[in-house]
Amino acid sequence: MLIGSDLCPYLMKNGCYTRGKNHPVIQETHLGWIFLGHIPKEGADRSTALFICNEPPIDFQLQRFWEQEEIVSPIRTKEEETVERHFVEITTADETGRFVVRVPRHSQNLQIGDSYTTAEYRFQQLERKLRRNLEL
Numbered sequence: 001m002l003i004g005s006d007l008c009p010y011l012m013k014n015g016c017y018t019r020g021k022n023h024p025v026i027q028e029t030h031l032g033w034i035f036l037g038h039i040p041k042e043g044a045d046r047s048t049a050l051f052i053c054n055e056p057p058i059d060f061q062l063q064r065f066w067e068q069e070e071i072v073s074p075i076r077t078k079e080e081e082t083v084e085r086h087f088v089e090i091t092t093a094d095e096t097g098r099f100v101v102r103v104p105r106h107s108q109n110l111q112i113g114d115s116y117t118t119a120e121y122r123f124q125q126l127e128r129k130l131r132r133n134l135e136l
Helices: 058-069 079-090 117-130
Strands: 011-018 025-029 031-037 047-052
Touching: none
Parallel strands: none
Antiparallel strands: 011 025, 025 031, 031 047
16 A cells, blocks of 8 residues: 555554664554564665555455354244245246346235325425526
């Protein structure tokens, strides 16, 4: 990662370790630990900066995530069992490999109500308001 020197002071924390003048400094930052300074190498005089991330590897994080998300004893309602059974029975794959699932219908007929007249009236009222004020 390459970061401009103008941001470096804001990234540094108080943790700092060194073994002496000819050894690199290990500095704690908000991004992790870094090695800075002179690293002796045969026949060369070089300064090196190396970023070390103290986060665990992604595969370990994913494994922990799935372990946390694992359901130990599934307790399902009858409706959830019906939906899962429907999914298993009805799910198919089309020629492109996409899954096709029909949406399950709820067992009860829900009456939505008659809101068309109210919606139409409010829409017309909004149109009149917009015609009167061109800035809107």
